[in-house]
Amino acid sequence: MAKTKNKVIILLVLAALIALVPLFALKGAEFGGSDDAGSQVISEITGTDYQPWFTPVMETWIGGELPGEIESLLFCVQTGIGVGILFFFLGRFVERTKNENEKKKKGIGQSASV
Amino acid sequence: MNIKEKGFFISVTAISLLFGILPVANAMHIMEGYLPVGFCIAWGAICIPFLVIGYQSIKKTISANRKSITLLAMAGAFIFVLSSLKIPSVTGSCSHMTGTGLGAILFGPAAVSILGIIVLIFQAILLAHGGLTTLGANTFSMAIAGPFLTYGIYKLCQLMKINKYVGIFLAASIGDLFTYCVTSVELALAYPSATGDFLASALKFLAVFAPTQLPLAIIEGILSVVIIMGLETYAKPELTKIGFLVGGKM
Numbered sequence: 001m002a003k004t005k006n007k008v009i010i011l012l013v014l015a016a017l018i019a020l021v022p023l024f025a026l027k028g029a030e031f032g033g034s035d036d037a038g039s040q041v042i043s044e045i046t047g048t049d050y051q052p053w054f055t056p057v058m059e060t061w062i063g064g065e066l067p068g069e070i071e072s073l074l075f076c077v078q079t080g081i082g083v084g085i086l087f088f089f090l091g092r093f094v095e096r097t098k099n100e101n102e103k104k105k106k107g108i109g110q111s112a113s114v
Numbered sequence: 115m116n117i118k119e120k121g122f123f124i125s126v127t128a129i130s131l132l133f134g135i136l137p138v139a140n141a142m143h144i145m146e147g148y149l150p151v152g153f154c155i156a157w158g159a160i161c162i163p164f165l166v167i168g169y170q171s172i173k174k175t176i177s178a179n180r181k182s183i184t185l186l187a188m189a190g191a192f193i194f195v196l197s198s199l200k201i202p203s204v205t206g207s208c209s210h211m212t213g214t215g216l217g218a219i220l221f222g223p224a225a226v227s228i229l230g231i232i233v234l235i236f237q238a239i240l241l242a243h244g245g246l247t248t249l250g251a252n253t254f255s256m257a258i259a260g261p262f263l264t265y266g267i268y269k270l271c272q273l274m275k276i277n278k279y280v281g282i283f284l285a286a287s288i289g290d291l292f293t294y295c296v297t298s299v300e301l302a303l304a305y306p307s308a309t310g311d312f313l314a315s316a317l318k319f320l321a322v323f324a325p326t327q328l329p330l331a332i333i334e335g336i337l338s339v340v341i342i343m344g345l346e347t348y349a350k351p352e353l354t355k356i357g358f359l360v361g362g363k364m
Contacts, residue, residue: 004347008340015336018329022202041318042148042305052147056242066242074241075198078233082194089184093348 143252144297146238146245153304158250161227164258168227175221179355185345189217190229192341196334197233197256203326211334212293215286216341218261219268220358230257255296264289279339287335294323 058066066074149157175182196213203209217226231253237243244252264285271281302316345353353359 004343008343011336011340015333015340018333018336019201022204022206022329026202026204026206041322042301052145053151054147054245054247056146056245057239058242071241075200078198078236078241079195082191082196082198085191086188086195089188090344090348092184093345093352097348 143234143237143244143256144248144301146242146247148245149248149251149300149304151247153300154247154250156250157248157254157300161231161250161253161258164224164227165231165253168224171222171224172228175225175356181352182356185220185349185352185356186217186225186229188341188345189220189226190232192216192338193226193229193233194236196337197237201330201333203329205326207326209323209326209330211330211337212256212260212290213334214257214261214293215264215282215289215334216338218264218289219282219285219338219342220353220356223258223261223265226261227253227257230261251300252297255300256293259296260289260293263292279343282342283335283339285335286338287331290331290334291324291327294327295320298323 056066172186175186193213193216196211198210200208200210212230214226214230217229231249234244234249234252234256235246238246238249238252267288268281268285271284272278276284298316298319301319302312305315306312307315307318346359350359
């Protein structure tokens, strides 16, 4: 158990480092999306500025590009839904395991006293 | 035990918060309107049989044991989280992970096609990220091709008796990377380069996506292993029931 915990912590730190190091190492980098890079390549290959033939429904509905702040809000909503579900169930599992372990301990205590 | 659990939770929460506040930018998926109509329909048609099989596979899993719905929801939530986190990469641009590896390892690749398409529809409609016209192509790369490779590698590692966690790590990260390879191929099929051919074009797209995605693939591998470790500690009965742990042994 202790070993697993250490492994988990080391792995998480490693993951965080991989994610954060570029941010500090590449000062001034734009960190645009690789999608944009993708559309640049399309323009390069076709030789003309590529015009998408369909605009995202959301942009049609609000009649313009989705504001950056709202976009980040919606992304956060997505993250929130995911994290909520994930850790709600994980929390339940943790509680259950704890209860079971306590029961087991009590059971042992009783059988010892009998 | 108590303190250890707390430690586990605090660190996991801290990491998710860290990821949550990172700058957001557009990344991944073929954007709305960027594929010719014929390709959109073709990719959509290719996806349909997988989705049907996926639906049946999920139905079977749930009817075999209703409780496995919790794990299924967690696998779906994992995709939700990972595909919403845009992470800066060594190339100076951002991209995000797929998160489909976990579901593929736990429930098989077919089930993930359903989980994946839910996320893709969410992003296409609300976030103008990916798109409804390119849904077929994106579903094929992220929710079908990637997970199937993940599953294959996971099983191969099992056969070769490679350490389980190493196997999960390899499977999840290579599956993530493969998603982008398939995306490149899809784009290249639609836009073969004028001078060269399809291959030259594919390599060009791959050169844009692959270096960005490589570190993210590693992170995805790590996170999948961490979640599986957590589940093995706390959700042994469920894992046994879906056949992930044999005989309840770790």
